[in-house]
Amino acid sequence: MQRILGGTGHGVDAVDDLEQAVPLVAGRAPRLVVVDGGAVSSPTFDEFFAAARARGAEACVALLDADHQTHLPQILGLGSVTNLLVHPMPVLGEELTITAQKLIRGDLFGAEKYLLWGTELHATTMTRASQRPQLVGELGDHVRDRGQSERVASMAMLVADELLSNAVHNAPVDDRGTRYRAELRRDAEIELDDRHRFVLRWGCDGRYVAIEVSDGFGSLDRDAVLRALAYSDIKESGGGAGMGIALTYRSCDHLVFNLAPGKRTEVIALIDVRYPPGERVPASSYNVFVERG
Amino acid sequence: MAMRGRISVESRGDAVAITGTIDETAGLPELLGLAREHRLVLDLGGIVFINSLGVRDWIRMQGAARRAGIAVELRRVPEPIIHQLNMIIATRGRARVTSFFAPYACDACGREDSLLIDAVVHARALARQEPPAAMPCADCGGEMAFNDFPERYFSFLSV
Numbered sequence: 001m002q003r004i005l006g007g008t009g010h011g012v013d014a015v016d017d018l019e020q021a022v023p024l025v026a027g028r029a030p031r032l033v034v035v036d037g038g039a040v041s042s043p044t045f046d047e048f049f050a051a052a053r054a055r056g057a058e059a060c061v062a063l064l065d066a067d068h069q070t071h072l073p074q075i076l077g078l079g080s081v082t083n084l085l086v087h088p089m090p091v092l093g094e095e096l097t098i099t100a101q102k103l104i105r106g107d108l109f110g111a112e113k114y115l116l117w118g119t120e121l122h123a124t125t126m127t128r129a130s131q132r133p134q135l136v137g138e139l140g141d142h143v144r145d146r147g148q149s150e151r152v153a154s155m156a157m158l159v160a161d162e163l164l165s166n167a168v169h170n171a172p173v174d175d176r177g178t179r180y181r182a183e184l185r186r187d188a189e190i191e192l193d194d195r196h197r198f199v200l201r202w203g204c205d206g207r208y209v210a211i212e213v214s215d216g217f218g219s220l221d222r223d224a225v226l227r228a229l230a231y232s233d234i235k236e237s238g239g240g241a242g243m244g245i246a247l248t249y250r251s252c253d254h255l256v257f258n259l260a261p262g263k264r265t266e267v268i269a270l271i272d273v274r275y276p277p278g279e280r281v282p283a284s285s286y287n288v289f290v291e292r293g
Numbered sequence: 294m295a296m297r298g299r300i301s302v303e304s305r306g307d308a309v310a311i312t313g314t315i316d317e318t319a320g321l322p323e324l325l326g327l328a329r330e331h332r333l334v335l336d337l338g339g340i341v342f343i344n345s346l347g348v349r350d351w352i353r354m355q356g357a358a359r360r361a362g363i364a365v366e367l368r369r370v371p372e373p374i375i376h377q378l379n380m381i382i383a384t385r386g387r388a389r390v391t392s393f394f395a396p397y398a399c400d401a402c403g404r405e406d407s408l409l410i411d412a413v414v415h416a417r418a419l420a421r422q423e424p425p426a427a428m429p430c431a432d433c434g435g436e437m438a439f440n441d442f443p444e445r446y447f448s449f450l451s452v
Contacts, residue, residue, distance in 0.1 A: 133299065133314070140342075149405045151396060154342065154373050161316075161344040186317040186346050187298070247345045250380050276405075277396055277441040 001034065001064070004093045008100050018044040022051055030057040032103055034096070037061050037068040037086075040075050049080060058103050060085065062092060063283075072283055076230040082222065082290075086283040087253075091272070095254065095285055108258040108289045111201060111212040111268045119205040121212070125197055129168045129190040136161045139202060139211075146204050152273055156209050158251045159269040160200065162244040163213035167198045170244075171265060173219040207274055208253075214266035218259065225257050225288050253284050260291040297323070305336055308368060312339025315347035321354040328363045338369030338394075348377050348384060355386025368392050372407055378449035385449060395446060397428060401435030408437065412450065422447045 005012045010031070015021045018039055025033060025048065033052045039045055040061070052059050060083035061075055075081055085095045102108050111121060122142075124135060140157040144150070168190065169181045184190065192198075198215040231246035249255045254270040272280065295302045298318025300311050309327050325333060343351070358365050365386065370378075370393035377384050394407040408428055415425050424439035424447075439446075 133316070136342075150407065151372065151405075154376075157342055158344060158373070161342075165344070165346070243349075244345050247348070247380070251376070276398055278398075278439070282442055282445050 001062075001096075004096050005032075005034070005100055007097060008104060010100075010104065018042050018048045022048050025051050025055055025057065029055050032060060032100055033057045034060045034062055036065070037063040037071050037075060037084075038065060040071045040078070058082065060096070060099055062096060063087075064092075066281075069281075069283055079223070079226045079230060082226070082288045083286070085285045087281050087285060099287055102287075102289060106292060108260075108291055109214070109264070109266050111203065111210040114208060114254075114256070114268065114270055115203055115210055116205040116207065119203045121201040121203040121210070123199055123201045125199050126164060126167070127192050127197055129186075129188065129192070132161065132164045132168070135164065135200060139200075142202075143204070143209055148204070148209065148273055151277065152209060152271055155251045155271050156202075156211060159211050159248050159271070160202070160213075162248045162251075163211065163267050163269065164200060166244050166267075167213050167215045168192070168196075171198070171215040171217045171219055172196055173217055177219070179219070204273070207272065209271040209273055210268060211252075211271075212266060212268045214258075214264060216264055218261050218263040218265050220257065220259055220265040220267075221261075222257075222259060222288050222290050225259075229255075229286060249284055249286060253280070255284060255286045257286075257288045258291070259289065263291075300340075302327075308334040308336040310336040310339060313341065315340060315343040315351065317344075317346035317350070319347055319350050321347075321350045322357045324354065325357055325361060325363055328361075331362055332364050332366070333358065334366045334368060336368045337371055337374055340371050340374060343373050343377060348381060351377070352381075352383050352386070355384070355388060359387055365389070366391055369409060370394065372396065375446065375449060379445065390450065395424065396440040397437040398440040399430035399433060399435045399437045402430060402433040404430055404432045404437070405440065406431065406437060419447055419450055 002012050002014050013024060015024060049059055061081050062085040063069060083099055085092055098113055136157050139160050140153045143153040143156045170179055172181045173179055201212040203210050228245035229249050248269055252269040253272040256268040258266040297320050299316055300313040300319050302311050365388040367388050367390045370390055372394050375393055390412050392409055392411050395410050397408045398405045410425055422443040424443055427436035427438050430437045
């Protein structure tokens with residue numbers, strides 16, 4: 001952990017437990033604190049997070065031990081962990097480095113940060129709601145054409161469908177914050193003017209299929225995202241953006257929210273294509289980044 | 294064959310076969326009108342995709358079946374629906390799954406396939422979350438082994 005974060009060029013302090021970490025944070029102004037997921041059971045966990053946040057630090061929970069996956073429901077249920085990294089090394093090293101660099105540089109947006117150099121991202125601007133099924137089907141075909149399995153294509157289609165649907169119906173808000181398209185029928189045709197148009201980008205670098213959807217409203221709220229990620233089940237009448245986020249999270253390996261309140265929302269879903277299903281971690285990482293003013 | 298949104302519906306023996314995409318246009322609860330003697334058998338082998346609005350429609354169908362006293366049997370359940378059954382407990386309702394597709398991979402040539410498992414024949418093994426034994430690869434004749442975590446993929450059978 002120390003070597004990974006040390007690679008950013010910033011100073012790194014390591015301690016054995018949260019009891020040692022609380023006074024350390026209180027005396028400094030760290031940019032990022034990283035906590036092992038096993039510490040969620042510690043009585044000092046909430047106190048440490050509060051202390052870190054009070055000092056302006058972003059907090060990240062990393063599962064350094066596979067056994068700590070049993071803590072996932074508890075971590076998600078907290079509704080306060082904005083960065084959760086569940087994969088073992090070497091993926092953890094990649095995820096943690098990108099997380100740290102984005103926070104340190106304040107440069108949040110773009111799926112390029114998660115893909116190897118030279119990977120082409122294909123962009124499509126959505127101009128009407130009825131494009132969604134066609135775009136989703138085409139994405140599935142493209143992913144299969146790249147030699148990916150039916151499982152990966154199916155996951156990519158589900159993720160894209162949810163992100164596109166959210167961008168059409170849940171992202172638009174008026175001056176009062178009312179989501180004026182949330183109740184419209186999902187199969188209704190809606191022409192999207194310049195204000196409502198948004199972009200789907202996707203690419204594959206042989207490690208990940210990355211799917212990115214960004215809109216110009218910036219209406220997705222950090223706490224709403226964290227609540228949605230914790231959904232373990234839905235009811236018959238449930239739905240809205242929350243259900244779409246919950247399904248998207250469970251259908252990819254890493255979900256990233258880049259939020260610029262009132263300006264822009266970007267969601268990036270990464271599907272790891274390196275490992276067969278039986279060797280994949282049965283959980284997903286996520287980041288919720290909020291642009292600082 | 295009748296089209297309903299992006300799915301097509303047709304009779305296949307004692308079953309109602311639906312193919313295509315289950316989304317906001319599917320109107321699944323209306324399929325209950327095709328039940329015979331309070332029993333509806335759905336052959337889902339042709340479903341290629343289900344989105345969250347399709348999942349909601351699916352849950353409504355399950356709820357309506359329960360209220361109407363209709364027993365739902367699911368045959369040839371494809372992987373996209375198995376994933377939903379595993380992720381969202383409400384999708385399971387009281388439906389009985391009698392066969393389903395599962396991911397298999399060949400160690401010799403790398404071929405990946407979705408193979409049909411008879412949930413009745415293999416009920417005892419599946420209850421122990423043990424996948425059926427290796428199946429022959431269509432490409433090289435090698436052995437295809439189950440290619441997911443059994444405790445995760447078969448969890449829909451536990452309720």
